[in-house]
Amino acid sequence: MHRYLLTPILLLSFFATSAQSECVSCSVNPNQGRDWIGDESSDWNNPLNWENDVLPSGLDPIIDATIYINPPIIASASVFVPDDLIIENGGVLLVQDDLIIGDDFSVRSGGLLRVEGGNVESDDDFNLCAGGFIEISGGLLDNMPTLPGSGILRVCTAEPAGQPSPLITITGGALITTTTDTPDGTTIEDFLDVSGDGVYSDGDGTVILPVELVSFTGKAELDGVLLEWQTATEINNDRFEVHHSTDGQNFQVIGIVAGAGTTNAPRNYEFKDQNPASVNYYRLRQVDFDGTEEFFSIIKVDFTALRTASVAVYDREAQLIHVSSPDILADVVLYEPSGRMVFRASQVGKTEIATATLRPGLYLLRMANESIQSTHKLIIGR
Numbered sequence: 001m002h003r004y005l006l007t008p009i010l011l012l013s014f015f016a017t018s019a020q021s022e023c024v025s026c027s028v029n030p031n032q033g034r035d036w037i038g039d040e041s042s043d044w045n046n047p048l049n050w051e052n053d054v055l056p057s058g059l060d061p062i063i064d065a066t067i068y069i070n071p072p073i074i075a076s077a078s079v080f081v082p083d084d085l086i087i088e089n090g091g092v093l094l095v096q097d098d099l100i101i102g103d104d105f106s107v108r109s110g111g112l113l114r115v116e117g118g119n120v121e122s123d124d125d126f127n128l129c130a131g132g133f134i135e136i137s138g139g140l141l142d143n144m145p146t147l148p149g150s151g152i153l154r155v156c157t158a159e160p161a162g163q164p165s166p167l168i169t170i171t172g173g174a175l176i177t178t179t180t181d182t183p184d185g186t187t188i189e190d191f192l193d194v195s196g197d198g199v200y201s202d203g204d205g206t207v208i209l210p211v212e213l214v215s216f217t218g219k220a221e222l223d224g225v226l227l228e229w230q231t232a233t234e235i236n237n238d239r240f241e242v243h244h245s246t247d248g249q250n251f252q253v254i255g256i257v258a259g260a261g262t263t264n265a266p267r268n269y270e271f272k273d274q275n276p277a278s279v280n281y282y283r284l285r286q287v288d289f290d291g292t293e294e295f296f297s298i299i300k301v302d303f304t305a306l307r308t309a310s311v312a313v314y315d316r317e318a319q320l321i322h323v324s325s326p327d328i329l330a331d332v333v334l335y336e337p338s339g340r341m342v343f344r345a346s347q348v349g350k351t352e353i354a355t356a357t358l359r360p361g362l363y364l365l366r367m368a369n370e371s372i373q374s375t376h377k378l379i380i381g382r
Helices: 020-026
Strands: 033-035 060-064 085-088 092-095 099-101 105-107 112-115 119-122 126-128 133-136 140-143 152-155 167-170 174-177 179-181 192-194 199-202 212-221 224-245 252-263 267-273 279-288 293-295 299-302 310-315 320-324 330-335 341-347 350-354 361-368 373-380
Touching: 020 126, 105 112, 133 174, 152 174, 167 174, 167 199, 192 199, 192 224, 212 279, 212 299, 252 267, 252 279, 310 373, 320 361, 330 350
Parallel strands: 033 060, 060 085, 085 105, 092 112, 099 119, 105 126, 112 133, 119 140, 126 152, 133 167, 140 174, 152 179, 167 192, 174 199
Antiparallel strands: 212 224, 224 252, 224 267, 224 279, 279 293, 279 299, 310 320, 320 350, 330 341, 330 361, 361 373
């Protein structure tokens, strides 16, 4: 369901366990905090923007909109490594270049982590608390430290109480983590919205991609244009809209095909346009349950040669089958009820099949070439 190729990422899976009691990180402040003030600018690496005009290397800084003047922006790689890092109370951290965190990274109620580029690494866990949000449109959010027992993406919905459900939105780039810890009865998929070129992957075996289209083809047949497409994966896929145009620019919806929701299994779809024009352009519009949309590449199908195509029914008096095909080479084959082929010819235009020696019954007449494929039932009598 667009498409891009992502270089495979080797995931090293550790068996880490965690209890939701660890969600205490969503409400208790670390011992060695140092606030972001932003009174000079939004430059993350400028000491004057930090409390006491000192970079919080090895400490536990807090990004809180009720305290700062300008929100922090990591426009160039961070020159220091904080220990724990907390975003809360409307605080926003915009990441455009590399950031390494020595311990936990917690996005609390009202906090927003926005990753547009770079590589954000945590050497322990990510804690996403109730009312917290992560948006990834580029770069990599990497939570795969080498220390066994770490690398947990922890989602907490009870701490703090009364806050909306946390959410991770990935429209580009990727988020990878060693393992996850979510409230009872939920999975990480319940807190993810993946679309565009976004990718989520974890060592527990979960890989989530947006709708990934493998193929989209159109084939002219005697009774219309058959459109077929296949997806490799789907996430929150509500439906496909089939759009048609005669000029490749102005499209109209001619059909809707239901999507599969969320699945990592390949899916095959088809739609028949029974009223094609001579020249046809088709595209797919994929729509998620939340209204997010994506358009896929346009394909062209020429129906000119088939618009006058027809097959005449059996002429009992003359004991002939009159076949009229398009002005292109077609393979015409007639099968008797047992499946045995009784006639075959490659011809252009009209042909006649004698039936005097054929037994009465139901026969199948097939016409096919690279662009045509049709089957017609004919009853031969005496």
